[in-house]
Amino acid sequence: MKYHKPKTFEEAAQIAAGSNGVTRFLAGGTDVLVQLRSDVVTPDDLIDIKGIDGTKAITKRGDGGWDLGVAVSGAEMMEHAELKRDWPGLVEGMDLIGSTQVQGRATLVGNLCNGSPAADSVPGMIAAGCTVSITGASGTRNVPVEEIPVGPGRTALTKGDVISAVHIPPRGARGGDAYLRFIPRTEMDIAVVGCAVNLRLDGDEISEARVVLGAVAPTVVLVEDAAKAIIGTALDDGALDALGATATAACNPIDDKRGTIEFRRDVAAVLAKRAAKIAYSRAKGGQQ
Amino acid sequence: MSKHHVSATVNGDPVEYLCDPRETLLDCLRDHLGVMGVKEGCGTGDCGACSVTVDGRLVCSCLVLGVEAEGAEIGTVEGMGTEGNLHVLQEKFIEHAALQCGICTPGILVAAEALLKKNPDPSETELRYWLAGNLCRCTGYDKIIRAVMDAAADMREAS
Amino acid sequence: MPEIHLWSGLRHLAGGEEIVAVEGNTIGQMLDALVAKHPRLEPAIKAGVSVAVDGQIKPNNRASKVSEESEIFLLQKLRGG
C-alpha cells in the first residue's frame, strides 16, 4: 500500500486516475481503517486528502448556506453552534455515528462514500438538499447527494473522482429538520432504520418537505410520497398516519442480523412520524 | 515496501519512528515507541481501549494511521499523571474500585479527561453517552460513572 | 456399610437400584466397591463423578473419609466455571 498526501484535489484526482489498483481516499479513516485491519480492502494507493487547504473549514456562504470541507469531523460539526442551530437534524445524524472517539475523525463525505444504506448522516444531507463538489479529470462538478449512492457499498463516483466539498442550502425562514434512527442499544450500533425529515411551514401548514429513509432499501431513499402526505397539512393525526403508511410502503428491506423486513417496515413508519413531529416543532421555533 | 518517517510528540516528548503505511497509530505507539498503556481490544473502533488524544481531540488510535500522526501531539494515559502526582481521575478510579481487570481503564481515563476538559460538570447521562465507546466488561460501569462524577466534583471545587 | 444414592441416569447400569450399599472407608474404596458390584457403572465412574458426603460436594477426592452414617450422593461431574 502506498500512502499519498497531495496538496490539491486536482493532484488527488490525478493520483487516483493513474493508479493501477484499488484506491481509497483517507479523511477520517473510520471506515477505511476498519476495512484495512480486517483485510476486507487493502488499497494499493491510499490518498490522504487532509493536507489540502480548506478541508477542515466550515464556512457560511453569503446566501446563508454552508460549505463544509471534506475532513470536517462530526465533533467539529457538533461544536459549531450556528451550523447546529440551522441544521440540527443533519448535524445530529452525523453525531450519531459511532462513539465520541469516532466522532473525532468521522466525516460526512466518508459516510457518504462508504455507500452504506444505513449511513446515519446521509438521510439528513439528502433531506436538507445538500450537494457535493466532485473533482475529476474533467474539472469540478456539483451533484445532489441523493445521486451518489447507487447500491450497497457502491457510489456513482468513477475512477479519478474525488469529493472536494459539501454544500448545505440556506436554512431560510420557518424551516426545521430532524433525524432519528433505530438501534438496539443506545449507542455504537449501525442503524436498523433511519429517517430524516426536513420541512418548511407556511402558517401552521407544511409548505415544503423532504422525507428520507435509511437502512430499508439498497440505498438511502428519498420518499416523495411521504413528503406529499404531509405537505399542505398541519401534521394532524391523519397526515401522520399517511406519512407512516407511505414510509412503510417505500421500504424494500432485507432480513439480516440487525433486523427483519417486518420490523424495518413497522419502525420506518414510527420514526417517520416521530421525526416529522420534531422537525415541525423546530420549524415553529421549538427547541426540541 | 518503503517506510515513512514520522516526527510527533507523545505526552509532550518529541518522538520519531519509521512505519509501514498500513500500521495504525496504535501499532506505532505500542510496537515502535513502547507506549503500552494503549490497548487493542478490537481494532475496529468499537471498544475504546486504544483511546488517545491527537492534537487534543479524543480518537481511537486503531482508527488513525501511524503516518497520519506527522507533527501531531499525542496524549495517552501515561501522560495523565505520575506516581505521587496522579490525576484526580486516576485517584478516584482506585478509590471507587472503578476497575477490575483494568484493561479498559487507560482508555476510559483518557476519554473521561477529554470530557471534563470540555464539560467540567457533565450529567450522569452525558457522561454515559460520552463513554459509550469505551467498553468495560467487568464492572457494569456503575463504579466508573461514580468515580468520574466524583473526580469532576473535586476538580470543580479545586478550580 | 455406607449407602450410595445414584442419580437416575445411572440406575439402569446398577440393575435398577437407586441406593447401593458398599464397603469402604473412603470415597475411593467405596467407588471401587460400587464398580465391583455393578461393573456396568465403570465407564460412568471413570468419566468422573462428584460425590456429596453429608451435603458437602467433593468433586475429586478419593481419599476423603466416609462412615456408616454418611449420606452419600453421586452427582454428575461438576466443574468450576
Next chain:
Amino acid sequence: MALDSGKPKFKYIGTRPNRPDGLDKVTGRARYGADISAPGMLHGAILRSPHAHAKILKIDASKALALKGVKAVVTRADFADGLSGEDWNIQENCMAGEKALYDGHAVAAVAATSALIARDAIKLIDVDYEPLPHVTDVDAAMAEGAPVIRDGAADYSVPEGLHPNVVRYFESGRGDLDEGFAKADLVLKRHYTTEAAHQGYIEPHACLAQLGADGKGELWCCTQGHWYVRQMCAAALGLEVSQLKVTPSEIGGGFGGKTTVFIDPVALALSRKAGGKPVKLVMSRSEVLRATGPTASASMDIKMGMTKDGKITAASGTYRMQGGAFPGAPVDETTVLAFANYNIEHVHHVGYDVMSNRPKQAAYRAPGAPMAAFGTESIIDEMATQLGLDPLEIRLKNAVKEGVRATYGPKFPAVGLIETLEAAQSHDNYAVPLGPNQGRGVASGFWLNWGGDTSASVAISEDGTVAVTVGTPDIGGSRASMALMAAEAFGIPYENVRVHIGDTASLGINEPTHGSRATYASGLAVIQSAKECIQKLSKRAAEAWGIDPDAVIWEDGFARPSGPNAGEFEPMSIAEIAGNMSSSGGPISGHFEASPETYGGSFGTHVVDVEVDPETGRTTVLRYLVVQDAGKAIHPSYVEGQFQGGAAQGIGWALNEEYIYGEDGRLQNPIFLDYRVPVASDLPMIDTVIVEVPNPGHPYGVRGVGETGITPPLPAIANAIAAATGVRFTKLPLTPPRVLAGIKAAKNA
C-alpha cells in the same frame, strides 16, 4: 450495605482499602498478555477456515515460506500424535486435523519477523477444502439426517438410537412426577431457548512463547489458570510438563473463557519450528469471537405444577445444549442446578450434550446455570402471574434452606436464599411505582461454587513484612482480598502485605481462577499458611524467651506470653522476630497444599424495572437491584463489583448478545459492532445489597461471589418485559424485532 449479625469483629476484613495493583492499572504500567516482547522475537498469525465444515485435502505453504521474513509454518503435523479424550479435543481445537469443524477453526500458522509479514504470509497458504454439510443449531444437530460432526464421540451415557452428535446424556431426579403433577392446581409447559453468548473480555488472547528442541520452554500469557495452560500445552506438543514454565500476565478479563488454551500451543509449536526463537501471538477481536469459546446455546422444555397458593408440586426439564464441535456443553451443571433453588418433592431432569459446527464452548461465568434459571424462573413467574401471587412471596414459599434436601440429592448446609429474597422485598426498589409500559421482573439464581487444587505460600521478610504467593490469577481484585486476609491473620497493616501471582515453577499445581474459588480457596490457603508462619514466629519468640511455645500467643502482630504464668516478657513484634530470623533458625514461611471442599454456594435475587417502547420493541433498563449472599465480604467494593458485572453481562445476554450464524454456517457478527455487549449508556446504576450468611467452611465465612450474579438476569429481564408488555417471551435474546413481533402478535390474537 452489609447485613451483619453478631459475627466476630474484624479489623481489616470488610474494609475497602486501595487495591495493590491500582496504581499500575491507572497509569498504564500493568503488563497484560500482549504487552511483553523479547529480543529476537517473531510474530505469529493463524490461518482460519472459512468453512463451517470441510475436509482438509491439502495444505501448501510453499509460497508463504518463500516470503522474506517468514521463519516457520506449522500445521497439525507439528503437534503431538496419539492424544485422546479432552487432551485430543483441545489439540484438535487449537489446530484442525483432517477436518475444519467450524468457521474460524485454525488450519495453519506462520511466524515471521513482523506482524504485517505474518499476516501477509497466511494469505499465501493454499488450502484445498472439500466443503461438507454443516449444522449450527442444537435441535437441528440432533435431528435425524443431521451432518455428523464426528462418529464415535459419544460416551457411555448416551442411549442407543440417538444421533451421533449427541455425545453425553444425563438423567436425574427423584419422586414421582405423575403424582406431583396430579397434586397441582396449575400445570404449565413451556419451550425456552437461549443463544450462545461470549464472555466478551476486552483483552484478546495473547502470549509470548519460547520452546527449544530440547523440550524446555517458557510461556507468558493471559490466562485464568497457568497450570492448566502448562498441562494442555505439554500434552498438545508432547512435552514433559515440568519442562515448561508458564507465567501469567495481568489478565484483561476472562469470565471462564481463559481457563483453556487456543493459541498458546500454536505459539510454542511455531517457536520450536523457528529454532527456539520467541514468538508473540495475539488474537484479533474477530478471531476471539469466531474461534474461542462462547458458552453453549440451549433448547429446553420445562414443565411445572403448582398449587393455588404457590407451592411447587413437581417440575421437569429437558435440556438440549450444543457446545460446538466437541463434547462439553455444560448440561451437567444445567441439570443439577435447574430447580435447585426450590424444595420440590417430585423432580426430573434430562440433558443432552450435542455437537455442532461451532467453536468449542468454554466456561462462561456459572456455566449452564443462566440457561437453567431462564427456564425455571420464567415459568415460575408466569405461574405466579396466572395465580395472582407476588413473585417474591412465591419464591419464599418454595425456597431451600439449611437441612432441605436439594433437587440434586444431598441436604443443604447453611445457605442464604431466603435472606436474599427478604432483603429484596424490603428494598426501596421493590416499592417504586411504575408507569405505563414499565414492568418489574424478579428472579433468583444459584451457583454451587468451587474449591479445587490450591497451593499457596506466605513468606516472612527480614523487616517483618509479608510476601504472599498464590496461584490464582487476579481478575477482579483478589490480590486485595488476599492481602486483607493475610493482614487479618497476622494482625499487621494491609500495606505490609504484598501479594504475588506465582508462576508454575513457584508453587504446587493450582486450578485456575474459576468456579468463584479464588477468594475462598486461595484465601483459605493464605490464612492457613499465615497460621503456619505465626506458629513458627511464636516458636522463635518462645525460644528467645526460653519458654514453652505453647505459652506464647499471637495478637495484633506481636508474640506475647499467654499469661502471667508464662513469664514477664515484652511483646515481640513480627518485625523484631523477622529481623533475627537468620540467627534464630533461618527462613520462616508457611504453605498450603490441598483441594479444599468446604466451599459454600451463593444464592442471589435480582429485581429489575424496565420500560418497553411499544412501537419499536426496545427495552430500557430503568433500575436494577442485585441482592446476593457473600458469606463474608472481604473487600465489599469488589464484591459489589462482581454483583454489578455479573448483572451487566446477564442483561447483555438477555437483550442483545447472540451468536448469529448464516445459512453458510459462518459467524455473521464477529465484531463488537454487531456482537452487542452493553455500553455505558445502556445501563443504569446497579444497586447492590450484600447479604452475609457465613460459610461455616471458611475461617472468615467467605463464599465465592463471582458467578451467581449472571444467573438471575436472563429471567429477571424477561419477566420484567412480560410485566411491561403483557407478552411472555421464551426465546432469548429479547431484541427489539423479537419483542415488537411478540407485541404485534398478541395484539392481533
